[in-house]
Amino acid sequence: MADNSSSLLDRSRTIAGPGYNRWLVPPAALAIHLAIGQVYAFSVFKKPLGALISGNVDAPAPTDWSPGQIGWIFSIAIVLLGLSAAIFGKWLERVGPRKAMMAAALCFGGGFLIGSLGIHLHSLVLLYLGYGVLGGIGLGLGYISPVSTLIKWFPDRKGVATGMAIMGFGGGAMIASPLSVALMAHFKSTGTLGVAATFITLGIIYFLFMQFGVWTIRVPADDWAPAGYVPNAEHSALITSGNVSADNAIKTPQFWLLWVVLMTNVTAGIGVLETASPLIQDTFSKAAMGGGKFVTAAAAAGFVGLLSMFNLLGRFFWSSASDKLGRKVTYAIYFALGIALYLLIPTLGHNLQLTLYVVVACVIISMYGGGFATIPAYLSDLFGKYQVGAIHGRLLTAWSTAGVVGPLIVNYLHEGRKAQGFTGASAYQTVFYTMAGLLVVGLLANFAVTAVNEKYFEKGPVTPQGGGH
Amino acid sequence: MNPQPNNFGTPAAESSSTGALVIAWLFVGIPLAWGVSQTFIKALTLFQ
Numbered sequence: 001m002a003d004n005s006s007s008l009l010d011r012s013r014t015i016a017g018p019g020y021n022r023w024l025v026p027p028a029a030l031a032i033h034l035a036i037g038q039v040y041a042f043s044v045f046k047k048p049l050g051a052l053i054s055g056n057v058d059a060p061a062p063t064d065w066s067p068g069q070i071g072w073i074f075s076i077a078i079v080l081l082g083l084s085a086a087i088f089g090k091w092l093e094r095v096g097p098r099k100a101m102m103a104a105a106l107c108f109g110g111g112f113l114i115g116s117l118g119i120h121l122h123s124l125v126l127l128y129l130g131y132g133v134l135g136g137i138g139l140g141l142g143y144i145s146p147v148s149t150l151i152k153w154f155p156d157r158k159g160v161a162t163g164m165a166i167m168g169f170g171g172g173a174m175i176a177s178p179l180s181v182a183l184m185a186h187f188k189s190t191g192t193l194g195v196a197a198t199f200i201t202l203g204i205i206y207f208l209f210m211q212f213g214v215w216t217i218r219v220p221a222d223d224w225a226p227a228g229y230v231p232n233a234e235h236s237a238l239i240t241s242g243n244v245s246a247d248n249a250i251k252t253p254q255f256w257l258l259w260v261v262l263m264t265n266v267t268a269g270i271g272v273l274e275t276a277s278p279l280i281q282d283t284f285s286k287a288a289m290g291g292g293k294f295v296t297a298a299a300a301a302g303f304v305g306l307l308s309m310f311n312l313l314g315r316f317f318w319s320s321a322s323d324k325l326g327r328k329v330t331y332a333i334y335f336a337l338g339i340a341l342y343l344l345i346p347t348l349g350h351n352l353q354l355t356l357y358v359v360v361a362c363v364i365i366s367m368y369g370g371g372f373a374t375i376p377a378y379l380s381d382l383f384g385k386y387q388v389g390a391i392h393g394r395l396l397t398a399w400s401t402a403g404v405v406g407p408l409i410v411n412y413l414h415e416g417r418k419a420q421g422f423t424g425a426s427a428y429q430t431v432f433y434t435m436a437g438l439l440v441v442g443l444l445a446n447f448a449v450t451a452v453n454e455k456y457f458e459k460g461p462v463t464p465q466g467g468g469h
Numbered sequence: 470m471n472p473q474p475n476n477f478g479t480p481a482a483e484s485s486s487t488g489a490l491v492i493a494w495l496f497v498g499i500p501l502a503w504g505v506s507q508t509f510i511k512a513l514t515l516f517q
Contacts, residue, residue, distance in 0.1 A: 027493035034497060168497070174504030212496055295515075302515030305508045312505070358515070 009214075011096025016218035022153040022226070024216060029146030029165035031213035032101055035206040036108055036142040037172015039081075039135075042074045044180045048193040049073075052122055055193065069124055073132050075404060080136025082400025085144045089393030090246055092141065097149045097217045104142035105210035111135025112203025119196040131199075143169065143396065146213070147376045148389030152220050155385070156229050158377035159327075163319025166373040170312035176202075236381075238328060238449070242457035243386035250394060254382050254452050257445045261331055262375055263398035264442030268338060268435040269368025270406030272361055273311075275414065275428065276304045283349040283357070283425040295354070303358065310362040311369040318370025319377065327378035328449060334367040335443035342436035349425030372399075382452050386462045409434065 007013060047057040049070050054061035092100040114130025117123075146165050154161035183201055187194035225231070231241070249255045272279070277300040284295040295303070322330035341360050348357040375395065380388045410431050417427045 027497045030497040171501045174508045175500050178507040299515045302512045305511035
């Protein structure tokens with residue numbers, strides 16, 4: 001029995017037969033990304049977790065966890081996402097997507113269960129280890145597990161395929177947020193404000209939901225290609241015909257240039273996302289608007305929701321557009337347009353132009369999402385499809401870095417301006433100008449990307465099984 | 470390593486029917502659509 005279930009997870013058991021419809025693969029990938037995207041809805045637990053002792057979210061007890069302590073749960077999860085993606089990427093390429101997805105489901109679901117125990121015992125360490133460490137490993141494995149498979153199935157539409165999956169990561173938060181709120185209300189009478197029971201329920205739901213991806217994912221046969229597909233018909237110097245291993249990829253300047261590209265793009269996006277609610281309330285406050293209509297807390301929540309939608313849409317739109325525009329051009333647009341919009345947005349705030357302000361913020365966030373979704377195809381163009389999942393995993397350390405550094409920069413600059421007496425839009429001015437500066441760095445790094453030197457290419461034919469050690 | 474014989478979740482001579490495609494997309498599409506609709510409703514408060 002054990003042998004059977006083990007072998008069912010092997011790469012060899014996932015090779016698609018003739019006539020398999022490749023459009024069945026994106027739903028398998030989405031099942032994983034929709035689940036793990038929950039991490040971006042973690043903020044719904046912040047207030048209840050900070051009031052487990054008092055039982056009143058508006059009046060936490062002195063022994064309740066502080067917002068800072070709770071904030072580390074999310075940070076640990078994101079750092080572990082990047083680290084696990086980097087560490088386990090080669091293993092994933094070797095064992096195939098099904099085993100990796102199963103491991104992701106076990107870690108992510110298990111993280112919720114251990115986290116629930118931590119909530120029940122009021123042990124922050126257990127919560128850090130459960131949701132943060134174990135769940136974070138599940139995030140990393142789940143995030144990269146379908147990427148190389150999708151690229152192999154859609155060599156002619158890499159951006160569309162990976163954009164669909166990574167769009168799911170953005171959509172996951174949209175599902176998790178209202179679902180978590182509803183579950184906490186349902187389990188309120190069970191103690192811990194319903195959070196422990198909600199964690200158990202979510203752990204089980206997500207584990208089962210991810211099983212759909214585990215058992216429906218297929219990899220193409222080595223000699224498979226889409227009907228009518230001509231390899232390297234794009235005639236671009238940046239689309240390689242060779243294959244670079246993950247170990248060799250990190251020796252190339254191109255990998256580190258893309259690391260800077262992703263890190264700067266994500267950091268800049270976090271500048272808006274991290275402060276979205278207070279940003280719009282402070283900028284269009286009652287005092288600033290005079291007798292005009294100001295932005296309430298409820299309207300600010302609507303603004304955050306709108307940004308989430310553009311984050312999701314951007315992932316699919318920009319990544320799909322990159323199939324036509326080319327990856328380098330697409331990133332050049334992210335950076336050049338981003339610089340212009342980041343420089344513009346403080347002025348719109350000063351002039352109290354709410355509608356334009358919202359539109360600009362939405363475009364910025366669409367490019368933030370687009371940056372995540374376009375990077376796997378960019379990597380595949382430069383390094384080939386051989387170990388693109390593992391290379392992607394290593395590049396995600398840029399996301400972890402941005403996830404920690406971005407909010408630190410934003411909070412430091414904003415608090416500094418406030419300490420100098422600036423209020424409203426003025427208090428955020430340096431944040432936006434600094435983000436524009438970061439995007440200049442990203443633009444230059446993207447500009448410097450050239451084709452990978454052939455000395456890094458694998459010699460002879462490559463197979464997935466031979467890829468890992 | 471050769472593919473193993475047919476079994477649940479294993480490579481078969483799969484003729485992926487339209488039905489399977491519809492079910493697969495509905496399985497992920499319904500929760501996604503629900504999440505998007507909830508977010509859209511929330512976003513509307515910005516314009517009220």
